[in-house]
Amino acid sequence: MAAGTLPERAGVAWREPVDARALRARGRLWTLSTAAHSVPFVATAGLLVGIEPGLAPVSALALAHAWAIPELYANRGAKVVRPQRRGDAAAERTALGLLGDLIGHEARELHARTGLVAERGRLGVWLVGEAGALLVRPGGRRVLCWCVRADDASLPSADRTAHLLLALREDETGFATVANLAFSGATWRVARRLAPGMRPALRAAARMARG
Amino acid sequence: MDRTGHTTLAEWSAADDAAFAAAAEAFREQLDAGYYAVVSEGEGQARQVTALPADADLVILRRPIAGG
Numbered sequence: 001m002a003a004g005t006l007p008e009r010a011g012v013a014w015r016e017p018v019d020a021r022a023l024r025a026r027g028r029l030w031t032l033s034t035a036a037h038s039v040p041f042v043a044t045a046g047l048l049v050g051i052e053p054g055l056a057p058v059s060a061l062a063l064a065h066a067w068a069i070p071e072l073y074a075n076r077g078a079k080v081v082r083p084q085r086r087g088d089a090a091a092e093r094t095a096l097g098l099l100g101d102l103i104g105h106e107a108r109e110l111h112a113r114t115g116l117v118a119e120r121g122r123l124g125v126w127l128v129g130e131a132g133a134l135l136v137r138p139g140g141r142r143v144l145c146w147c148v149r150a151d152d153a154s155l156p157s158a159d160r161t162a163h164l165l166l167a168l169r170e171d172e173t174g175f176a177t178v179a180n181l182a183f184s185g186a187t188w189r190v191a192r193r194l195a196p197g198m199r200p201a202l203r204a205a206a207r208m209a210r211g
Numbered sequence: 212m213d214r215t216g217h218t219t220l221a222e223w224s225a226a227d228d229a230a231f232a233a234a235a236e237a238f239r240e241q242l243d244a245g246y247y248a249v250v251s252e253g254e255g256q257a258r259q260v261t262a263l264p265a266d267a268d269l270v271i272l273r274r275p276i277a278g279g
Binding site (some may be wrong): 004006007008012013076080087088090091092093094095096097098102103104116119120121131132146147148149150152154155156157162163164166167169170175178179180 | 213214215216217247249251254255257259271273274275276277278279
């Protein structure tokens with residue numbers, strides 16, 4: 001394995017490295033998949049009203065389905081950064097101190113407010129949580145939600161974040177290769193599904209990604 | 212990093228051979244236990260090491276990660 005390569009990549013050797021090109025391809029696939037789920041419902045709604053205006057309530061139901069399906073996927077994506085169970089308070093404080101030493105003032109302040117650490121990478125701006133990460137792509141319009149965690153559930157919350165952050169800093173492509181993609185789609189759609197306290201982090205990351 | 216937040220396993224200096232040897236021994240034990248060693252190189256950068264660097268200010272031992 002090459003120097004600077006995340007050693008965990010050996011465990012998923014069959015996966016192609018997730019670089020910028022792979023991310024664009026995955027983004028397109030997710031868009032196509034979303035369209036494939038939603039367009040038939042929209043077409044059905046239009047057709048029903050066209051055939052018989054009295055079927056408008058049924059059309060409305062079809063449109064609701066078209067709207068709900070991407071929302072459900074986005075909800076699955078937003079869940080990757082859902083806060084986990086807290087452990088011993090003293091351990092949490094100690095872990096928070098170490099995490100704070102690894103990041104700058106702005107990231108520390110954002111983490112204190114939202115529980116997420118913002119980290120600029122080559123692939124975009126990452127928001128690292130305890131058991132997952134969001135990647136806001138350059139431009140800020142698309143976000144990818146990754147499910148990834150340290151293999152010790154007993155770690156304090158800030159330690160779980162620090163483990164992921166260090167792995168990300170070692171090898172960004174490796175990090176995205178090891179992680180499982182839960183969702184790729186519009187930033188606004190994921191923002192609606194995040195816990196309200198976390199939304200400022202996504203807004204900040206989108207601003208960074210546009211800058 | 213562990214369940215207590217973190218534990219200092221060893222402290223050493225390049226000038227103190229005995230302390231460095233003890234630290235290197237503790238380091239190897241942790242690698243054998245499945246930890247990875249990382250040297251933070253400022254914001255946005257970290258480097259995995261497989262031997263204890265005598266000149267590093269801080270070496271952090273982390274658990275492996277996996278897709279959830």
